[in-house]
Amino acid sequence: MLWSKSLIPTLKEAPQDAEAVSHKLMLRSGLIRQLSSGVYCYLPLGWRVLRKAEEIIRQEMDACGAQQVLLSALQPAALWKESGRFEEIGRVMISFRDRRDKQMVLGPTHEEVITTIARAYFKSYKQLPQTLYQIQTKFRDEPRPRFGVLRSCEFIMKDAYSFDKDAEGLNKSYQDMYKAYHKIFRRCGLDFLAVEADPGIMGGDVSHEFMVPARGGEDAVAYCPSCSWASSNVSENIKKSKKCPKCSGKLDFKAAIEIGHIFKLGTKYSDALKARFLDENGKEQPIIMGCYGIGVNRILASAIEQRHDKDGIIWPEEISPYRAVILPLNIQDQASRAAALEVYNELEKRNIDVLLDDRDERAGIKLKDADLIGIPLQVIVGEKNIKQGKIEIKKRSTDERTLVESEKAISKLMSELKLTLDKAQDL
Ligand SMILES: Nc1ncnc2c1ncn2[C@@H]1O[C@H](COP(=O)(O)OP(=O)(O)O)[C@@H](O)[C@H]1O
Ligand SMILES: [Mg+2]
Ligand SMILES: [Zn+2]
Structure with missing residues (x-):
């Protein structure tokens, strides 16, 4: 998209x-x-x-x-x-x-x-x-x-x-x-x-x-760190004593x-x-x-x-609105635009749902918006990097950044995506 x-x-x-x-x-x-x-x-x-x-x-x-x-x-x-x-x-x-x-x-x-x-x-x-x-x-x-x-x-x-x-x-x-x-x-x-x-x-x-x-929760749970007993329905007595009814350990109360x-x-x-x-x-x-x-x-x-x-949402992979967002930081730059489109088309071909930020906006705005909407993988196409044939891949959750040669961007992205798909299958 x-x-x-x-x-x-x-x-x-x-x-x-x-x-x-x-x-x-x-x-x-x-x-x-x-x-x-x-x-x-x-x-x-x-x-x-x-x-x-x-x-x-x-x-x-x-x-x-x-x-x-x-x-x-x-x-x-x-x-x-x-x-x-x-x-x-x-x-x-x-x-x-x-x-x-x-x-x-x-x-x-x-x-x-x-x-x-x-x-x-x-x-x-x-x-x-x-x-x-x-x-x-x-x-x-x-x-x-x-x-x-x-x-x-x-x-x-x-x-x-x-x-x-x-x-x-x-x-x-x-x-x-x-x-x-x-x-x-x-x-x-x-x-x-x-x-x-x-x-x-x-x-x-x-x-x-x-x-x-x-x-932000409206409810409260009582939780026992020693024996894992938990309840959302504890008596006034338990609330006062904070004593686990199962093992007598000290209860934690959480929203x-x-x-x-x-x-x-x-x-x-x-x-x-x-x-x-x-x-x-x-x-x-x-x-x-x-x-x-x-x-x-x-x-x-x-x-x-x-x-x-502080910058925004960090979506879990399986429910993220898109799996990846591509950010050509200067859409007027011919080389950036071409490289971004290439990654976009390759991912689409592989049925990965991906968003391409093709807006004619300042880099700062694009980067801020991408962090705000929280898509797990960002593919950042900067003018300077692309001149050296490089693309940056950023993980939203850890802020970990990797600079890859643009030909290797797809395989790197696919291996990141595969890791998350495999993880989902293990559950
Ligand atoms: N007003 C609401 N707005 C959004 N979600 C709700 C609302 N009320 C209930 N739910 C969701 O629906 C689930 C089943 O509802 P239920 O247990 O019958 O409601 P309640 O706990 O309000 O009696 C709840 O666990 C909650 O996730
Ligand atoms: Mg209920
Ligand atoms: Zn306990």
């Missing part, structure tokens, strides 16, 4: 009201634009990152046997009354009357809808287990939307639901998801903790949250972002909505369910919270 033809509206300063680092950098690097309080549009760079995160999620969900569906965002309020959650969720749910005067809601989550599907189709133990998932927009009229996309009123969630015939089956489905979540967040380049959590209004008896320790949440629901929804199957003995039983969420937008913000410096 050519920068001159792209919508990348970088900003020198972040707007005053942005508090979290990730919010500031998402605005400054032109990933998102705020439409109203808690409502954001994704611009091309932001959309590319979102799509890459979604693709990782899709691959890992498919790999553990889950099937993708797309459920409706519009839902009849009657369904929520049937499950008993209409009152419980309260004003967070956006509801309205349609032209036939039927009360409808915009889905804040989809346990009810998916249970109607299970009720319709999963009639026999022979059809179980199955897991369905979707990647879809949720609506929640949050009392305090803040920190940009971290707590917004419209956001993308990956939500999965497992259906089993017994508790043992649920354990296995839950374990599979637990493992898949580890792979997903590792591939997204996040440092995270899986902690015991409170099931809250989802119900059920077991739940884990995936927490990304970060200053964190909840990026994922998995629950063993049991029969809460299948009982309420009468989703039943016939077991081996021909007896009717409620389907045993689990549900598993990931905040896709929060992956972006979490990655930025954990990986940035």
Whole structure:
């Protein structure tokens, strides 16, 4: 992609009201634009990152046997009354009357809808287990939307639901998801903790949250450095004593972002909505369910919270909007332009997504913008270097710079890219 033809509206300063680092950098690097309080549009760079995160999620969900569906965002309020959650969720749910005067809601989550599907189709133990998932927009009229996309009123969630015939089956489905979540967040380049959590209004008896320790986080986790026990749900006593309930070591408390949440629901929804199957003995039983969420937008913000410096974002390779950016520092210089184009074409030919900064801008602006948008590899084509047949390759994360002969630039870049691809495969 050519920068001159792209919508990348970088900003020198972040707007005053942005508090979290990730919010500031998402605005400054032109990933998102705020439409109203808690409502954001994704611009091309932001959309590319979102799509890459979604693709990782899709691959890992498919790999553990889950099937993708797309459920409706519009839902009849009657369904929520049937499950008993209409009152419980309260004003967070956006509801309205349609032209036939039927009360409808915009889905804040989809346990009810998916249970109607299970009720319709999963009639026999022979059809179980199955897991369905979707990647879809949720609506929640949050009392305090803040920190940009971290707590917004419209956001993308990956939500999965497992259906089993017994508790043992649920354990296995839950374990599979637990493992898949580890792979997903590792591939997204996040440092995270899986902690015991409170099931809250989802119900059920077991739940884990995936927490990304970060200053901009709204939640807190207690963590024991000696035995690795961690929880987002500790009693007042533990908070006061700071004593690990497992090994009595001293607990650390860290601010964190909840990026994922998995629950063993049991029969809460299948009982309420009468989703039943016939077991081996021909007896009717409620389907045993689990549900598993990931905040896709929060992956972006979490990655930025954990990986940035004073100059901008440092994207993890697998979710970076582009793998490399090429910077001919003086686009008017014939030799620089030709060399930059050559590298660009060669990378494109190899299916590497690459951005070429072909703007007629000062070198300082180009270098600053490249650091700000945080693409992991920079190919810097300077006038002086190119006269000696040399190109500079800079790693955004370490600032490590290598001067290579321009004929060797492609093989050097490909080996850097291959290293990161191999690393991803090892996870
Ligand atoms: N308002 C929001 N904005 C962005 N992401 C959200 C929001 N609410 C929830 N999420 C994401 O969706 C995931 C699943 O949601 P859930 O656990 O049901 O929400 P909550 O923790 O608010 O009850 C969360 O782990 C989080 O990553
Ligand atoms: Mg949650
Ligand atoms: Zn401990």
